[in-house]
Amino acid sequence: MKTIVVVEDDEVLAEVLQKKLELQGHKVFWVAHGDLGVAEIRDKNPDLVLLDIHLPGKNGLEILSELKQDEQLKKIPIIVISNSGEKVEVEKIKELGAVDHLVKANFVPEELLEKVNKFLQNHE
Amino acid sequence: MSIFTKKKINLPLVSALFARFLPGKRDVVISSSFFTVFLFFLGIILVLANILWLLPALEAIQGTITQNHFTVASRARESVDQFFNFNVVYLRTLASDIGSNPLTVRQELEISMRDNVAFQRLTFLNQEGFEVSRIDRFGFEALESASRKAEEAVIVAFSGESFIGPVFFEKGEPLTTIYVPIMTERREVIGVLESQLRFRTVWNAMETISRESGSRVFLVDNEGTRVADPDPSVVLQRENLMVRDVVRTIVGPGKDVALSLAQGVYEDENGTSVFGVGVPYKKLGWGVFVETPADALFSARNKIIFLFILGTFILLVIVLWSSSRVTNLVNSLDEKRRQTNAIISHLTDGLIQYDKDFAVILINDTAERLLGVRSDDILGRIFSPKDSKKKEWSSLVGVLFPVIAEDAHIVSSGDKETKITELKIEYPVARDLQVVTVPVTDEEGGTGSYLKVIRDISYEKVIARAKTEFLSLAAHQLRTPLSAIKWTLDFLLGKDAEPLTEEQRKFLEGAFASNDRMIKLIDALLNVSRIEEGRFGYEFEPGDIVSLVENIISGLMPISNKAGVALKFTKPELVIPPLMFDKERMRFAIGNLIDNAVRYSRKDASDSFVTVAVRDTEDFVEVEVSDNGIGIPQEHVPHLFEKFSRAVNAQKATSEGSGLGLFIVKNIIVRHGGDIRVESQENRGTHFIVTIPKDPTKIPPAEKTFEE
Numbered sequence: 139m140k141t142i143v144v145v146e147d148d149e150v151l152a153e154v155l156q157k158k159l160e161l162q163g164h165k166v167f168w169v170a171h172g173d174l175g176v177a178e179i180r181d182k183n184p185d186l187v188l189l190d191i192h193l194p195g196k197n198g199l200e201i202l203s204e205l206k207q208d209e210q211l212k213k214i215p216i217i218v219i220s221n222s223g224e225k226v227e228v229e230k231i232k233e234l235g236a237v238d239h240l241v242k243a244n245f246v247p248e249e250l251l252e253k254v255n256k257f258l259q260n261h262e
Numbered sequence: 263m264s265i266f267t268k269k270k271i272n273l274p275l276v277s278a279l280f281a282r283f284l285p286g287k288r289d290v291v292i293s294s295s296f297f298t299v300f301l302f303f304l305g306i307i308l309v310l311a312n313i314l315w316l317l318p319a320l321e322a323i324q325g326t327i328t329q330n331h332f333t334v335a336s337r338a339r340e341s342v343d344q345f346f347n348f349n350v351v352y353l354r355t356l357a358s359d360i361g362s363n364p365l366t367v368r369q370e371l372e373i374s375m376r377d378n379v380a381f382q383r384l385t386f387l388n389q390e391g392f393e394v395s396r397i398d399r400f401g402f403e404a405l406e407s408a409s410r411k412a413e414e415a416v417i418v419a420f421s422g423e424s425f426i427g428p429v430f431f432e433k434g435e436p437l438t439t440i441y442v443p444i445m446t447e448r449r450e451v452i453g454v455l456e457s458q459l460r461f462r463t464v465w466n467a468m469e470t471i472s473r474e475s476g477s478r479v480f481l482v483d484n485e486g487t488r489v490a491d492p493d494p495s496v497v498l499q500r501e502n503l504m505v506r507d508v509v510r511t512i513v514g515p516g517k518d519v520a521l522s523l524a525q526g527v528y529e530d531e532n533g534t535s536v537f538g539v540g541v542p543y544k545k546l547g548w549g550v551f552v553e554t555p556a557d558a559l560f561s562a563r564n565k566i567i568f569l570f571i572l573g574t575f576i577l578l579v580i581v582l583w584s585s586s587r588v589t590n591l592v593n594s595l596d597e598k599r600r601q602t603n604a605i606i607s608h609l610t611d612g613l614i615q616y617d618k619d620f621a622v623i624l625i626n627d628t629a630e631r632l633l634g635v636r637s638d639d640i641l642g643r644i645f646s647p648k649d650s651k652k653k654e655w656s657s658l659v660g661v662l663f664p665v666i667a668e669d670a671h672i673v674s675s676g677d678k679e680t681k682i683t684e685l686k687i688e689y690p691v692a693r694d695l696q697v698v699t700v701p702v703t704d705e706e707g708g709t710g711s712y713l714k715v716i717r718d719i720s721y722e723k724v725i726a727r728a729k730t731e732f733l734s735l736a737a738h739q740l741r742t743p744l745s746a747i748k749w750t751l752d753f754l755l756g757k758d759a760e761p762l763t764e765e766q767r768k769f770l771e772g773a774f775a776s777n778d779r780m781i782k783l784i785d786a787l788l789n790v791s792r793i794e795e796g797r798f799g800y801e802f803e804p805g806d807i808v809s810l811v812e813n814i815i816s817g818l819m820p821i822s823n824k825a826g827v828a829l830k831f832t833k834p835e836l837v838i839p840p841l842m843f844d845k846e847r848m849r850f851a852i853g854n855l856i857d858n859a860v861r862y863s864r865k866d867a868s869d870s871f872v873t874v875a876v877r878d879t880e881d882f883v884e885v886e887v888s889d890n891g892i893g894i895p896q897e898h899v900p901h902l903f904e905k906f907s908r909a910v911n912a913q914k915a916t917s918e919g920s921g922l923g924l925f926i927v928k929n930i931i932v933r934h935g936g937d938i939r940v941e942s943q944e945n946r947g948t949h950f951i952v953t954i955p956k957d958p959t960k961i962p963p964a965e966k967t968f969e970e
Contacts, residue, residue: 157753192742221737222734222737224734242741242745243781247753
């Protein structure tokens with residue numbers, strides 16, 4: 139059982155994700171506002187983070203950058219889930235240290251789950 | 263504006279001259295008003311030069327005229343002198359004959375009278391002055407009874423000198439008298455010989471010389487009275503000519519004895535203007551005068567003066583006319599330049615002209631403003647990339663040498679001669695500029711200078727950026743609810759949700775598919791808009807096309823299996839060297855073609871296949887996607903690569919498909935310098951053949967807006 143933090147502002151998406159992940163047996167914490175992201179992660183110390191880019195308040199890139207600069211938090215694997223997929227953005231995300239990136243509209247939750255499991259396994 | 267200020271013209275020759283002395287300055291100008299003044303003074307100088315020639319010529323003519331008259335006068339004088347000399351000598355001889363033998367006086371006189379036809383009368387006066395013997399033409403005559411020794415002539419003769427008397431008239435005949443002393447051998451004066459001579463000979467001589475010379479030659483005595491003239495009637499008038507300066511100078515009491523001639527222009531007795539030259543006959547104090555009517559005489563001189571005046575006049579007219587022409591020309595040139603200036607300075611784009619050495623020839627107001635320079639500081643100066651160090655010139659140098667400018671990239675154009683570059687400048691403010699470089703060809707076809715047309719595209723750039731951001735945001739905003747729908751439906755259709763009825767499943771699957779189409783449509787729209795804006799963002803890298811195709815095929819295998827289509831790959835025999843391409847885009851393009859081939863296979867057939875082949879020709883790599891599917895109707899083929907274009911049979915086969923795929927595919931292939939063509943037959947099959955050039959230089963330099 140792993141702890142996963144989902145940072146996503148869309149309620150429907152977050153609900154589906156949470157449901158699927160909990161059915162897998164993981165503990166899921168959901169943050170909808172960017173400003174609360176880092177604090178929640180610090181608090182819950184998850185094994186994985188699913189991070190959206192477009193958020194109210196602080197955006198995903200800023201959060202990603204902040205996390206990777208933090209000594210404690212930089213080890214946590216982060217999968218960026220966004221919907222823009224602009225080349226420039228993807229490069230930036232990779233540069234900042236996210237382990238993977240996917241476009242929500244092009245993936246179904248099952249596929250996302252596979253990636254999650256992969257990274258959780260690796261992380262062990 | 264700089265060079266083209268008021269009233270200046272450019273004389274290439276002069277400016278080349280000046281350029282030697284002012285290195286670094288290229289165009290020196292002369293003011294047109296200076297030019298006019300210059301021409302005017304040139305005209306004056308020429309006129310003065312004309313005069314320089316004229317005066318000596320006139321003098322020479324005058325001299326010749328005078329000389330000619332002098333010669334004639336001298337000749338006339340000579341003949342007068344001969345007359346008197348001859349007769350005086352004759353009389354002296356006669357006198358001495360008489361003197362040595364006084365008793366023979368009568369005979370001697372007789373003989374002399376016979377001998378010398380000039381004599382009219384000869385008279386012998388004795389010591390007391392009484393006439394002793396007298397003979398005239400017709401014989402001996404009665405003698406005067408009174409003594410004549412009081413007469414002046416007699417007195418002079420008695421003193422031993424000969425005396426020549428004035429000219430007088432007797433019965434209309436001109437006569438003159440000569441008195442000579444009669445002396446013995448011992449030089450004792452024993453008498454005076456008086457002779458009256460006919461003066462007509464002299465008259466005849468004057469007449470002859472006049473006739474020969476074409477002038478009027480006459481004789482004037484020491485009192486200024488005319489004594490000989492070609493016209494005898496004039497002499498008879500006994501006119502005194504002392505009023506004339508010429509006469510007065512020669513024979514008057516105040517005459518200059520050293521003077522050898524006098525000349526002048528005056529009116530003769532008829533009122534005719536004449537030119538007269540007089541020479542003195544010093545023996546008698548008489549004067550010989552030669553007159554010629556001034557008009558005829560000076561006709562030559564007058565002609566010359568007239569020619570001179572005419573010539574000068576014509577010259578002046580020419581000078582004035584040509585200078586006014588030049589002024590007009592210059593003014594009209596000025597006018598044209600003013601107009602051009604006005605246009606150039608009012609251009610909303612910046613304009614710079616520079617030569618091969620990168621010396622700035624011209625810069626308009628807008629360019630000055632955009633680049634933060636002043637024309638006075640930079641005109642004529644030769645620039646090099648080093649000058650970018652100076653902040654004030656950094657923007658100008660960036661425009662002149664885009665290679666070193668910030669963020670400079672070439673935007674290609676159709677015309678090979680013209681180059682369009684976009685770059686950023688920081689001074690005087692941050693701007694995005696578009697710089698068009700155009701070579702200026704001269705008459706011979708060579709390139710003498712270049713133009714830079716500078717446009718501030720900061721606004722356009724801002725708009726473009728805004729558009730991009732808007733599109734990204736729009737895409738994202740659209741995708742988010744679509745993702746939500748997708749995931750929700752997926753959950754319901756998946757194992758984690760409660761089981762569904764057949765009907766529920768069918769509808770939910772339909773909803774899922776529709777939603778997916780929407781997502782794909784948005785993707786395609788986004789790509790198309792990026793292509794049209796030239797922002798598709800190609801990145802070319804060397805790669806292995808064969809392994810890419812393999813990878814695509816393996817990725818599509820599940821779909822082809824599901825559709826019951828056999829997907830095969832024909833590898834080339836030999837290894838293809840690395841090709842320059844954008845991996846992501848090429849994957850999309852080839853994947854799209856294969857996906858289409860699978861999608862448009864014949865549903866009722868069991869032997870549907872899609873074959874992909876990669877071939878290596880000398881200059882190209884060919885990728886062929888062949889199928890035995892529904893084919894493309896002939897009438898649709900021309901529209902195949904247009905936006906939103908789907909053939910009728912394709913629409914029937916599946917409602918899926920945006921009609922954008924092939925548009926994007928073609929763009930990708932063209933962007934690689936390649937080409938795509940299709941061969942197809944309805945209900946038989948389709949071949950798509952993609953050719954990509956191996957030579958990376960064939961890749962077009964920049965993103966063009968795709969023209970369908």
